[in-house]
Amino acid sequence: MAALDINIGLNAVIMAVTEGAPRVLTVHKGILSEYAPAEDRPTALPFGPFEPNRHRTLELGLREWVEEQTGLSLGYVEQLYTFGDRNRDPRERADGSRVVSIGYLALVRENSPFRTKDAEWVNCYDFLPWEDWRKGRPPLLDQFIFPALDRWIVAEPEEQIQRAERASIAFATTDSRWDVERVLDRYELLYEAGLVVEAKRDAVLKKNEVSVGRSFALDHRRMLATALARVRGKIKYRPLVFELLAPTFTLLKLQNVVEALSGVGLHKQNFRRLVTNNRLVEQTGNMDTESRGRPAALFQFRRDAVRERSQPGVGLPVRQSP
Amino acid sequence: MAALDINIGLNAVIMAVTEGAPRVLTVHKGILSEYAPAEDRPTALPFGPFEPNRHRTLELGLREWVEEQTGLSLGYVEQLYTFGDRNRDPRERADGSRVVSIGYLALVRENSPFRTKDAEWVNCYDFLPWEDWRKGRPPLLDQFIFPALDRWIVAEPEEQIQRAERASIAFATTDSRWDVERVLDRYELLYEAGLVVEAKRDAVLKKNEVSVGRSFALDHRRMLATALARVRGKIKYRPLVFELLAPTFTLLKLQNVVEALSGVGLHKQNFRRLVTNNRLVEQTGNMDTESRGRPAALFQFRRDAVRERSQPGVGLPVRQSP
DNA sequence: ATAATATATACTCAATTTGACTATATATAC
DNA sequence: GTATATATAGTCAAATTGAGTATATATTAT
Missing domain, CATH: 1.10.10.10 (Winged helix-like DNA-binding domain superfamily/Winged helix DNA-binding domain)
Structure with a gap:
């Protein structure tokens, strides 16, 4: 039996480094228009459905959508991850359909020419502020994140040990040093602890009332975290940086x-x-x-x-x- | 407009190390039965379609299919890559549909108990014989691969330089040392050069008449190469080995x-x-x-x-x- | 019982790489 | 001309790596 009603979405995390900050290209229009009023429509990644009759490969489909939505012709592109959990996308709720999204990473040079059709560059650390240690340890770690994580750790006595260990690995809470590559581990921990708003939107946990970082549509912040983790790891063994210079x-x-x-x-x-x-x-x-x-x-x-x-x-x- | 007729396949590269060789679990039955007579039905990876109404997540779907087809209950699982090029799958040819396959890597311990329902462990190096340097440089490199690659390099005068450079990087043909991690680069080069049978099956190139390594159904050898590349890279910075011991x-x-x-x-x-x-x-x-x-x-x-x-x-x- | 063989484990030593500095050179701003 | 900003060279000890040697403790063959 063939599966019914599957849609494949293509998402691009397009990164550049400008004015001393890593930036991600965001859009406000597009596929999500119908789900929110124009004024508080959330920031989203460039997105488009994969259309088998039109796109010979997934990557070509992505490039077409990005060009159409942002006017940007991409150079370096690599596939990141495929996200398929139930209830990632509000469009699933109406009918019984399922949206599976394939995330891509693209790197572009500073001042890449493109018509700015509703697209905007945003500092990646607006979404993941605990990841920028260039000016020392971010104060929000001790002010908000660690106290809230501590509450989350003790909240479930049976999982206390595992939770404490995960927090220790991801956030270097004990002796070990901050590992720049564990971006995704940290985001996922904050999500589970209910410290990012999308966790509440998805009704995963409602206990913590603090929330950190700017929000993104759907699971786009997770995709950004996946992309940043990939870049930080890969930069050490592949000449990625030169795609940005x-x-x-x-x-x-x-x-x-x-x-x-x-x-x-x-x-x-x-x-x-x-x-x-x-x-x-x-x-x-x-x-x-x-x-x-x-x-x-x-x-x-x-x-x-x-x-x-x-x-x-x-x-x-x-x-x-x- | 929603995309019509997309099917998502879930494929598992299940690896174990037994008797001194890395092995991959293969099946002969399953979804491919209808496309080949029983006797020369090709070796395939465990496979099943993603069914949105049945599977809450992609990974859970994979685990269910593997358990159903091989009786094996998986422990360590990670997503590898999503393959979506046109004409990867013969089922596409009949109608205008498209099969997008998500490949997963699973690691199991030697002697993991499972009912062997048509499943069989095969040495990974049967499929990728040029990858095993434990007993020194594999003779088939100098006997078959390099001469054929040389013919492929000069066959297209305009691409000669790029082809030579790619071969040099992937196969360490010049001074540099063999890089164990470039498994996928090497497979893809051999595919493009028409040195693996699936290239001819897919009618990419018919010039070279030699072919190396045991074949796999569809693009399953590419998935195996992706998996081996991932394991060889990740083993250095994550404690993967212990999943196999x-x-x-x-x-x-x-x-x-x-x-x-x-x-x-x-x-x-x-x-x-x-x-x-x-x-x-x-x-x-x-x-x-x-x-x-x-x-x-x-x-x-x-x-x-x-x-x-x-x-x-x-x-x-x-x-x-x- | 003894020798040959197989494996485990300890230890050495030079070469290379790294981490943390010092020192000096060459611009612009005031 | 002085302060300031940046570039670039060089130093030096500590740690890590590459390539060994040496020795210990088993089993198998004779």
Whole structure:
């Protein structure tokens, strides 16, 4: 028996780094218009249904929708994850249908030209404010998140140990250091603890009354967390950063983009030693003119690095002291 | 307009390591019965359609199908990738429908009890023989693969440079070392070069007349390659191996499982130094009795390692000399 | 019983990589 | 000219890795 009434949605987490922050492209119109009045229609990811007769591959379908909704022609695209839990999407409630959404990650360069048709770049850390440690430990961790997590941990005596362990791993509550890659673990924990509004929308838990971070339509914040986790992990072993940079750049520019994505400050001298000794970049011979202090040399990505090194990524020599 | 006639398939790459080889669970019956006579019906992955009214989540649907088809109750499961290209599945040809398949990876322990209802464990390297370097460089690389790849590279003068570069990265044809993680890159290159039979089945290329490795139904060999690539990568930073081992094990047993998966021989002393110094395992106090030489201490996974280390994996100190 | 063989485990040592600095150079802003 | 901002070179100890040697304790063959 063939399954009836399945719709496949294609969602794009399109990221760029501008003005020192990782940004995600959001839309307000589109498929969700009918479910909310125009004024408080939630921010959403570019989205479109997969249409088998029109789209030869899933990725081509995604590219078409993004171009149609935002005017942006995507370069680097990779598939993230497929989300299919029941009741993710309000459109399911009316009929008995099911919407399965395939999330994609796309990386675009600063100032990629596109007609801005209802699309807007938003700082990723508006949605996930606990992930930005560049100016030190975010105060909202100790002010809101940890107290609320503690309440959640003791709320269910039988699960107390497992909950405490999960919180300890995800948020480095005990001795271990903050792991920049556990973005999704942290989001999912906050969701289960009822600390993000979508948990209440989905009626998972109503105990905690605090809520942190800007909300997104449906499960789009989870998709963003999935994307950021992927980028932070992959940046170390694949030359992803260069998809976000102009063809030539200074080492400081490169470092700032890596810092924006990973959410931690890096040790400048050690960072530059890593990328140059690994021969991931090479000098172009030109110098940067718009700098404040001493002019910096302009570098470019060395494509041969992919052939020479098995893990051509950037490494994160975290700076301890501020 | 809602998309018409989409079916979602759930496929499981179920892996175990037995008798020194990574194995994948295969079936011969099931959904594919109608498309081939019983005798030369191809080996396939356990498969079932996603049924929205029956399955609350995609993963639960997969678990149900696997249990129904193989009698196996899965433990560790993770989603791999969603495959949706046109003409992946012969069932599409009859009507204009589309089958989108979500691939999952599952890891089970040696001797997991299950009723063998048409299911069979097959050595993964039967399908991907060029991936097993434990007994040195596989001869079929120089005998068949490289000559055929060379013909493919020069066949299209305009793409020659890109093809040569891709081959160089995937197969370490030039100076760089064999990268155990590039399993999918290598499979995809062989597919494009027409060196695996499914390429001819799909009429991608018919020029090369050699074909390497045992074939799988549909695009199931690609799914296996995706799974092996994932395991080889993830084993280094997540404690996956222990899903494949009995609760207690000797360090040699652990090493052999890692070697089977990664397809390379490891330096024994350095391997043991890594896992013990990282405190990934701890002694149980008991000794192994069934060994040949000096009895080995029995170890177990140290769960606290996940909290203490940000990358609790095993590391691959490759042995150079045989 | 003894030798050969297989495996376990301890230990060494040089080379490389990393973390945390110091020092110096070359711009612009005031 | 001084303060300030940034770039870049170099130092040095600690930790990690790669490639071994040495020794211990079992079983199997003779």
